[in-house]
Amino acid sequence: MKFQAESNQATYTVGAHGPGFVEVQGVRYEQGICLGAETAPQAWGVDGFAALAEQDFLQLAEQQPELVIIGTGGAQRFAHPSLLRPLIERGIGFEIMSTAAACRTYNILVGEGRRALAALLVDPAPQR
DSSP states (O other): OBOOOOOOOOSOOEEEEETTEEEETTEEESSOEEEETTEEEEEOSTTOGGGOOHHHHHHHHTTOOSEEEEEOSSSOOOOOTTTTHHHHHTTOEEEEEOHHHHHHHHHHHHHTTOOEEEEEOOOOOOOO
């Protein structure tokens, strides 16, 4: 799905997403990334949902966001609470949803000026 650009003060927003990719500022990412309004995309969860570890969530917490939007790929999946400990202990809010919903939600939040991070898992593209 492609998003129409609006007037937005955020530097980094999701421009498009689809099977096997997320696009930020015209750059297509085919593995998991995290990003913030002023934080360039960086690798996150590149080995997929099953490989997520507490360290992945510590990486997010260290950026001190107000809220983390976690996109778990094509389907909403919930991480074990022990993995989320770095966010919980710091009082950082989080929402878990499909990556498509996370992309939309993240763009809205940063458009409102919120200190949000998006942690987006990208499922492999289907084979043809």
